Amino acid sequence: MTxxxxxxxxxxxxxxSRLRSALRYVRDHPGLVVAGxxxxxxxxxxxxxxxxxxxxxxxxxxxxxxxxLLPPNDEHLFGTDHAGRDxxxxxxxxxxxxxxxxxxxxxxxxxVGVPIGLFSGAVGGWLDDILMRVVDIFxxxxxxxxxxxxxxxxxxxxxxxxxAIVIAWWPWxxxxxxxxxxxxxxxxxxxxxxxxxxxxxxxxxxxxxPNASGxxxxxxxxxxxxxxxxxxxxxxxxxxxxxxxxxxxxMVQQGRALIQTHPWVVLVPGAAIMLAALAFxxxxxxxxxxxxxxxxxxx
Amino acid sequence: xxxxxxxxxxxxxxxxxxxxxxxxVDRLDVSRGEMVGLVGESGAGKSLMQAAILGVLxxxxxxxxxxxxxxxxxxxxxxxxxxxxxxxxxxxxxQAARAALTPTLRAGTWIDRALALHDVPKQERAAxxxxxxxxxxxxxxxxxxYPHQLSGGEAQRVSIALAVxxxxxxxxxxxxxxxxxxxxxxxxxxxxxxxxxxxGTSFLMVSHDLAxxxxxxxxxxxxxxxxxVERGGPEVLQHPSxxxxxxxxxxxxxxxxxxxxxx
Numbered sequence: 082m083t084x085x086x087x088x089x090x091x092x093x094x095x096x097x098s099r100l101r102s103a104l105r106y107v108r109d110h111p112g113l114v115v116a117g118x119x120x121x122x123x124x125x126x127x128x129x130x131x132x133x134x135x136x137x138x139x140x141x142x143x144x145x146x147x148x149x150l151l152p153p154n155d156e157h158l159f160g161t162d163h164a165g166r167d168x169x170x171x172x173x174x175x176x177x178x179x180x181x182x183x184x185x186x187x188x189x190x191x192x193v194g195v196p197i198g199l200f201s202g203a204v205g206g207w208l209d210d211i212l213m214r215v216v217d218i219f220x221x222x223x224x225x226x227x228x229x230x231x232x233x234x235x236x237x238x239x240x241x242x243x244x245a246i247v248i249a250w251w252p253w254x255x256x257x258x259x260x261x262x263x264x265x266x267x268x269x270x271x272x273x274x275x276x277x278x279x280x281x282x283x284x285x286x287x288x289x290x291p292n293a294s295g296x297x298x299x300x301x302x303x304x305x306x307x308x309x310x311x312x313x314x315x316x317x318x319x320x321x322x323x324x325x326x327x328x329x330x331x332m333v334q335q336g337r338a339l340i341q342t343h344p345w346v347v348l349v350p351g352a353a354i355m356l357a358a359l360a361f362x363x364x365x366x367x368x369x370x371x372x373x374x375x376x377x378x379x380x
Numbered sequence: 381x382x383x384x385x386x387x388x389x390x391x392x393x394x395x396x397x398x399x400x401x402x403x404x405v406d407r408l409d410v411s412r413g414e415m416v417g418l419v420g421e422s423g424a425g426k427s428l429m430q431a432a433i434l435g436v437l438x439x440x441x442x443x444x445x446x447x448x449x450x451x452x453x454x455x456x457x458x459x460x461x462x463x464x465x466x467x468x469x470x471x472x473x474x475q476a477a478r479a480a481l482t483p484t485l486r487a488g489t490w491i492d493r494a495l496a497l498h499d500v501p502k503q504e505r506a507a508x509x510x511x512x513x514x515x516x517x518x519x520x521x522x523x524x525x526y527p528h529q530l531s532g533g534e535a536q537r538v539s540i541a542l543a544v545x546x547x548x549x550x551x552x553x554x555x556x557x558x559x560x561x562x563x564x565x566x567x568x569x570x571x572x573x574x575x576x577x578x579x580g581t582s583f584l585m586v587s588h589d590l591a592x593x594x595x596x597x598x599x600x601x602x603x604x605x606x607x608x609v610e611r612g613g614p615e616v617l618q619h620p621s622x623x624x625x626x627x628x629x630x631x632x633x634x635x636x637x638x639x640x641x642x643x
Contacts, residue, residue: 269479270527273539276434276474277494278467287493291484 113367119360123353127176139166140174140327150343160345162336164325168349171327175350178328180357182243183308187301189247194254195297201255202262202293203285213259219252225311232320239312239328242321246311250304257300261293268292295372303365306358313354329354385451386411387550387582388433392445393455395432395606403428403606405445410550415576415583417597419590419628425606426586430552433584434470435462450549468498471543475555477535481527487538488523494542505545512545515578516571533564540571544579551575553585557592569596590628602628 107114131137135158139145145165153160159168201212219227224246231245265271266289274284313330315321317337322328324335329350336346386409395403403425410416420426431437433447435454447454449465457465474480481490488509495505513520516537527535536556543551553572557565573596575581587593593600594614602610604624610616620626 269474269476270482273472273474273480274482275436276466276472277497277542278463278465279494279497280463283497288482292482 110367110370112363113371116360116363116367119356120364123176123180123357123360126173127181130170130173130177134167134170134173136167136170137174139170140325142325150339150346152343153345159349160343162332162346163339166325168332168345171332172329172350172353175327175329175332175353176357178239178322178326179309179312179330179354182239182328183305183312186243186246186250186308186312187305189243190250191254191297191301193247194251194256195258195294197251198255198258198260199262199285199290199293202259203266203281203289205263205266209259209263213256216252216255216259219249220256222249224249224253225314228311228315229318229320232315237320237323239316239322239326242312242315245315245320246308250308253304254297254301258293258297261296262289265289265293298372299365299369301365302368303362305361305365309354309357309361387414387450388584389448390433390445391448393429393432393447394444395428395437396442397438397440401606403432405429405603405606405608408601408608410582410584412549412582413576413580414599415572415585415597417593417600418584418586418603419588419593419600420603421588421624421628424603426588426603427554428606429603430472430554430586433552434466434472435459436466464498467494467548468546469548470550470552471546471548472552472554473536473539473543473556475559477532477539477556477559478527478530480539481530481535483527486524486526487530487535491523491538491542491545495545498546500546508545508547509541512541515544515575516541531564532560533567536560536564536568537571540568540575543581544575547579548581550582550584553583553587555587555589556585558587558589565592572596588628 126133130140134140135156136143143166145161148157148161148165149163151157151161151165157167157169159172162168162171197212197216201209222230227249228242228245231248232242235241235245262285270292271284271288274288275281279288309329312321313328313333316328316330317334319334322331324331332350333347333354336343336350340347388408388410390405390408393403393405393408394401405425408416408418408429418426418429428437432443433449433454435457437443443455445455449470452465454462454465481487485493491509491512492505495508496502500508509523510520513523518534518537518541522530522534522538530538540551551572557568560568569592572583572585576583583596585593585597590600597614599611599613600616601608602616602622602625604622609622610620610625616625620629
């Protein structure tokens with residue numbers, strides 16, 4: 082959004098003050114900084130997995146029955162699983178499977194929910210009533226349960242699990258967006274927009290949408306952690322990714338029976354899930370503070 | 381554009397909503413460069429009158445009569461046509477000036493977008509903006525601010541600057557100074573006076589504040605229960621012939637004389 086206040090002022094700044102303003106940023110936004118670091122790590126891992134994973138074949142169909150369930154050692158940083166596959170390599174490849182898929186799920190949910198909610202809230206009247214009753218029907222089911230049912234109906238695969246979550250998830254954004262748009266529709270600047278002769282669709286897209294999107298962006302960011310967990314949950318329950326896809330939830334599920342004897346098989350992907358969910362939750366909280374328009378001037 | 385025909389000419393305007401006549405105005409004129417006051421207590425029909433002029437009446441409202449603006453009847457103009465008149469030729473300055481600016485847009489961006497919307501070519505916008513800023517005596521640096529960083533008076537100047545930049549012929553000032561403190565009120569009033577002199581802008585000042593309007597307007601219309609009950613120069617205040625005017629002069633609303641509700 083506003084890059085002006087994150088970049089140090091040019092001119093009156095030497096290297097010292099640049100460092101100082103960076104430190105001040107860290108002090109003022111510890112959550113955002115931690116979240117940024119973890120997310121950079123995860124994204125880096127996801128993108129670079131084919132180059133940095135010590136055993137890239139282990140993310141695929143490879144098995145190594147002579148080296149099953151090895152504890153962490155020099156050759157296998159986080160040990161090996163029941164099929165002798167390097168856990169670290171699989172976790173690295175799993176970053177794309179888990180986080181990347183979750184990101185796509187959120188984006189798809191936003192792409193469906195935001196326009197519906199915006200339209201509903203900005204137009205009002207009976208169309209609003211009908212759309213929101215449809216949303217209510219979706220919201221009447223707990224989203225995990227709904228995703229479970231849809232996932233079961235579609236059959237187990239990572240793609241179907243993602244589709245199931247989108248179907249369960251978009252109504253939340255529609256509802257949130259609708260509430261924001263409906264309240265903003267009555268604000269003075271929307272009226273003055275109409276009085277300035279701006280076409281209604283343009284008022285909706287250019288004036289209502291930007292002012293209503295803050296809470297939705299925050300919620301989407303907070304939800305990313307939840308979607309990662311849900312996706313992992315569906316895989317754990319056997320409705321998501323199937324072996325040998327290196328999906329974190331599936332890896333936890335496969336190591337479930339081994340937790341007391343070979344904990345690394347479960348703990349490493351489990352920690353990855355936890356870190357990712359934590360990072361995106363922190364990011365959401367940080368964004369919540371930043372995106373408040375009245376907070377834009379705070380130094 | 382002969383001087384004889386008024387810029388805005390309302391004749392026999394009736395507005396009915398749900399079978400009740402809420403507005404019944406036989407005559408209201410605003411000539412070019414004239415400042416006309418429309419004063420009345422709350423619920424008298426001031427807002428409805430503005431909505432009728434701007435073509436933003438509720439869709440179930442029924443109208444008759446005519447509102448001629450520069451020879452064109454606004455009651456019969458298409459939605460599209462109204463959109464070009466609204467804002468560009470008839471500007472509105474609202475009471476809550478800060479709330480009238482979009483919070484996510486800098487003041488300068490807001491003005492620039494409005495100019496672009498009304499087809500002012502890019503190369504002309506800067507010059508128009510400069511001129512408008514001078515006219516309303518606004519620091520150019522304020523254009524980099526977001527609405528919440530402006531004071532109420534500054535925000536009001538931004539709205540007025542837009543009206544100047546768009547070269548609006550008629551400004552509807554809807555309680556434009558009511559939310560401002562007394563010194564800022566006087567500044568904005570002075571600004572209106574100057575704009576009228578320098579740009580030839582016409583004003584329809586809508587307010588419940590008779591004293592303020594009396595200090596500015598050439599002619600004053602007192603509206604009560606949807607009808608104009610008194611009209612004349614500022615001298616009407618000295619010899620009010622109507623009880624509503626008398627009450628407004630005494631700055632207190634009249635007690636309802638019958639059980640009939642005002643709206």
